[in-house]
Amino acid sequence: MESIGVLMACPMNSYLEQQLDKRFKLYRFWTVPDKSSFLASHKDSIQAVVGNAGAGADAELIEALPKLEIVASFSVGLDKIDLAKCKEKGIRVTNTPDVLTEDVADLAIGLMLAVLRKLCESDRYVRSGKWKKGDYVLTTKFTGKKVGIIGLGRIGMAIAKRAEAFSCPISYYTRTEKPDIKYKYYPSVVELAAHCDILVVACPLTKETHHIINREVIDALGPKGVLINIGRGPHVDEPELVSALVERRLGGAGLDVFENEPYVPEELFGLDNVVLLPHVGSGTVETRQAMADLVIGNLEAHFQKKPLLTPVV
Amino acid sequence: MAAENQSHTSQSDLPYVLILKPPPSFALFGDHVLDSPRFQYLKAYESPLPLPQFLHTHAHSVQAVLSSGRAPVTADTICLLPRLGLVVTTSQGLNHIDLSECRRRGIAVASAGNTYSADCADSVVGLLIDVLRKISAANRYVKQGLWSSQGVYPLGYKLGGKRVGIVGLGSIGTEVAKRLEAFGCSISYNSRTKKPLVPYTFYPNVVQLAANCDALIICCALTDETYHLINKEVLSALGKDGVIINIARGPIIDEKELVRCLVKGEIRGAGLDVFEHEPDVPVELFELDNVVMSPHNAVFTRESFEDLCKLVVGNFEAFFSNEPLLSPVALDHLPHFSGGKD
Numbered sequence: 001m002e003s004i005g006v007l008m009a010c011p012m013n014s015y016l017e018q019q020l021d022k023r024f025k026l027y028r029f030w031t032v033p034d035k036s037s038f039l040a041s042h043k044d045s046i047q048a049v050v051g052n053a054g055a056g057a058d059a060e061l062i063e064a065l066p067k068l069e070i071v072a073s074f075s076v077g078l079d080k081i082d083l084a085k086c087k088e089k090g091i092r093v094t095n096t097p098d099v100l101t102e103d104v105a106d107l108a109i110g111l112m113l114a115v116l117r118k119l120c121e122s123d124r125y126v127r128s129g130k131w132k133k134g135d136y137v138l139t140t141k142f143t144g145k146k147v148g149i150i151g152l153g154r155i156g157m158a159i160a161k162r163a164e165a166f167s168c169p170i171s172y173y174t175r176t177e178k179p180d181i182k183y184k185y186y187p188s189v190v191e192l193a194a195h196c197d198i199l200v201v202a203c204p205l206t207k208e209t210h211h212i213i214n215r216e217v218i219d220a221l222g223p224k225g226v227l228i229n230i231g232r233g234p235h236v237d238e239p240e241l242v243s244a245l246v247e248r249r250l251g252g253a254g255l256d257v258f259e260n261e262p263y264v265p266e267e268l269f270g271l272d273n274v275v276l277l278p279h280v281g282s283g284t285v286e287t288r289q290a291m292a293d294l295v296i297g298n299l300e301a302h303f304q305k306k307p308l309l310t311p312v313v
Numbered sequence: 314m315a316a317e318n319q320s321h322t323s324q325s326d327l328p329y330v331l332i333l334k335p336p337p338s339f340a341l342f343g344d345h346v347l348d349s350p351r352f353q354y355l356k357a358y359e360s361p362l363p364l365p366q367f368l369h370t371h372a373h374s375v376q377a378v379l380s381s382g383r384a385p386v387t388a389d390t391i392c393l394l395p396r397l398g399l400v401v402t403t404s405q406g407l408n409h410i411d412l413s414e415c416r417r418r419g420i421a422v423a424s425a426g427n428t429y430s431a432d433c434a435d436s437v438v439g440l441l442i443d444v445l446r447k448i449s450a451a452n453r454y455v456k457q458g459l460w461s462s463q464g465v466y467p468l469g470y471k472l473g474g475k476r477v478g479i480v481g482l483g484s485i486g487t488e489v490a491k492r493l494e495a496f497g498c499s500i501s502y503n504s505r506t507k508k509p510l511v512p513y514t515f516y517p518n519v520v521q522l523a524a525n526c527d528a529l530i531i532c533c534a535l536t537d538e539t540y541h542l543i544n545k546e547v548l549s550a551l552g553k554d555g556v557i558i559n560i561a562r563g564p565i566i567d568e569k570e571l572v573r574c575l576v577k578g579e580i581r582g583a584g585l586d587v588f589e590h591e592p593d594v595p596v597e598l599f600e601l602d603n604v605v606m607s608p609h610n611a612v613f614t615r616e617s618f619e620d621l622c623k624l625v626v627g628n629f630e631a632f633f634s635n636e637p638l639l640s641p642v643a644l645d646h647l648p649h650f651s652g653g654k655d
Contacts, residue, residue, distance in 0.1 A: 008475075082538060102471070102473035102497060106496060110442035110446055113443075114448050114449070115443065119448070122606070122607035123443075123449045127599050132592045132593070135337060135340065136607075136613070137613075138614060138615045139610070139614050143435055160494045165492045167495065190364075200431040262461045263461050264455055268456075269333055278455050280446065280451060284445075284447040284470050287471055297573040
């Protein structure tokens with residue numbers, strides 16, 4: 001399979017890169033000085049694209065690669081892939097579900113605890129030497145707080161299961177109410193926000209869910225409410241969120257994703273009720289390895305004409 | 314909860330509760346947050362008299378003492394209070410109270426009971442996720458603008474499936490276990506005695522527990538037996554992929570040895586709410602991104618403090634009405650800590 005051209009959209013994992021290099025003819029898109037002329041000269045050799053949460057395969061790229069057969073994403077989110085175009089052209093698409101579910105859910109809870117209990121600020125307090133002068137402020141108890149989840153897929157359910165262990169009452173919003181779910185359903189995000197203490201975004205990013213967290217939702221969540229985003233930056237109207245936090249109209253936020261990564265609004269840097277992470281939801285040694293193995297496994301299965309491991313299209 | 318303010322002169326009939334040093338609640342909520350119409354406070358720290366003299370002057374009036382971690386109740390103090398019948402502490406820990414002397418004198422002791430268990434357990438989980446997933450370190454990284462300039466942050470470690478070893482399976486340890494099970498962790502423990510109805514694996518000593526877990530959580534009381542329980546041997550058994558979380562008492566860990574292991578990379582990381590000589594913290598830890606620290610505030614939430622205030626007042630009121638205490642400590646089987654905090 002060493003002659004099969006695989007285009008890697010951006011750097012994502014050195015083990016994955018190494019393995020793809022060994023098994024295929026790997027092209028590292030980010031090292032190419034002139035992308036359009038590269039595509040023009042290599043269009044007949046590239047049969048696969050490997051993308052991630054940051055870069056995938058949009059209509060333009062797909063059109064430029066007539067021999068493209070498969071797009072394998074190093075992520076579970078598919079918002080960077082033009083799925084309709086892939087379907088139209090018979091291009092297979094795979095992602096990395098399940099292997100990262102636990103890590104993302106763990107991080108969501110970790111962010112809830114970090115924001116409510118001011119863990120990062122407490123750590124800073126100790127490191128600054130201020131503890132010698134006096135105790136740190138009181139924080140907010142997490143156990144028993146109402147957790148509202150947007151999206152009750154694998155990740156949403158995993159978050160619910162964890163939060164339940166802290167006696168948190170769980171409520172949720174999804175496009176349609178799910179049967180056999182014991183959690184309280186709200187038919188709109190605003191209503192969900194109005195009835196919970198902590199609101200967490202755990203749904204896929206689509207046209208419908210773009211800016212699902214808007215001014216109205218933020219107002220409903222309120223000055224004691226906390227927003228946790230482990231989905232995608234564009235789920236949140238970021239300027240609205242920033243002004244709500246700066247003006248203390250929202251109680252706090254734990255954010256792993258942003259509209260324009262790696263750029264994070266600097267107004268958030270000085271806020272002690274905000275925890276900011278550099279998109280590390282699935283960022284563990286164990287999980288990235290499992291994700292890489294899935295990408296490789298899917299590509300090999302495809303080119304060996306075997307069933308794909310985790311197909312989406 | 315807090316009663317209306319009362320002047321000094323009108324309650325000569327009300328029994329006295331002695332306070333040696335103000336509890337944390339006073340600094341946070343003011344001096345009257347623990348007031349009650351059924352008793353009054355005698356504040357030793359407001360008197361110009363040296364303590365022994367103060368105690369001597371008021372010895373006959375004091376039936377109860379309000380203690381907290383920074384206001385220990387020593388044998389010397391107890392000795393000077395012949396009418397002492399109750400010590401109520403705002404803490405869950407009892408290492409600052411001479412329990413043998415209380416037992417000998419028939420003095421009842423009441424603590425924070427289960428008030429703090431959830432908050433402590435929440436802190437444990439928060440610190441553990443923070444250490445493994447590098448939350449505080451990554452937050453620092455982003456807030457310093459380094460994500461856009463220096464790029465991708467190093468990977469953390471998965472919590473799911475990790476083996477968690479709990480030292481001390483009391484009310485806090487049990488709450489920790491319940492939470493971490495939901496994250497897919499397997500739970501084992503060491504306690505003074507094996508607990509028959511508990512589904513977790515028991516190890517008869519801490520070295521074996523450490524050798525068989527990825528995250529060692531300290532949830533036990535500080536006593537003579539547990540002083541420096543976590544020593545070189547235990548840390549070595551925990552190993553370079555192991556993490557330690559301490560929300561109990563600093564002196565349970567040999568801090569010098571812990572610092573050495575962390576600096577040398579002999580264990581993976583640590584989450585520490587308590588230290589041997591608070592508020593002094595070994596400065597070597599400030600250089601490390603795999604250590605998360607908090608200023609002994611694992612229980613300092615608004616909600617718990619409100620619950621605690623009700624409990625403290627409730628205990629004193631019960632005592633003075635000859636009713637059962639709300640959160641009595643059974644002294645008979647409790648080991649003592651003679652190390653004493655000053």
